[in-house]
Amino acid sequence: MTHKTYTVLPDIHAGMLTPDNLENLAALARSYRIPRMKITSAQRIAVLGLAPDDLQALQAELGITSSPPHTRNRVHYVQACPGSTWCKHGVGDALTVGRRLEQLELAGPLPAKVKVGVSGCRMCCCESWVRDVGLAAEKKGWRLSFGGNGAGRPRIGDLVAQGLSDDEAVTLVKKTLNYYIQEARCKTRSARFMERVGIDTLKKALLG
């Protein structure tokens, strides 16, 4: 058995699972003799150590396609915290807003990977400031930042707007990403794009 193949299970939204989901996952793991599963930093579950034939069979069974989400007019992944639904500190419904962002249909394929962090309060458990798109709920509404990155050249995202309702936040994220699609060179992450363009230009284009 190889230990160098893995696949990430689709349709685990913001890491939310029911007991039934967990039982089904355990049954799947047993039927494929999967040695380990891992909770990833993107709040999904990776199935590790599959033999190549089993990997293909499992992916086919789960309907996993080889093209990554950001080439299909969608963001790469959305992390969302328990928010006001489950957390006593939550002032915004991070799970619902996160799910809506996951479903956004954009104007075209994104120039590069886009990670989204949606936090239900200012404690920012989903590290919104260092995500390409960051939303954090405050008492007056959502705060949107863009151009954050937590990798080799970390960057704090630029503040785009504050005091947004759920609908306004989702609409402004879509507008921001469509501007990025239109203006950024291929493979330019949002952090590098914002270093070139600057927050004033972005705000002028988005907010007038």
Ligand code: SF4
């Ligand atoms: S960001 Fe706030 S609402 Fe979300 S899990 Fe953390 S403390 Fe709770």
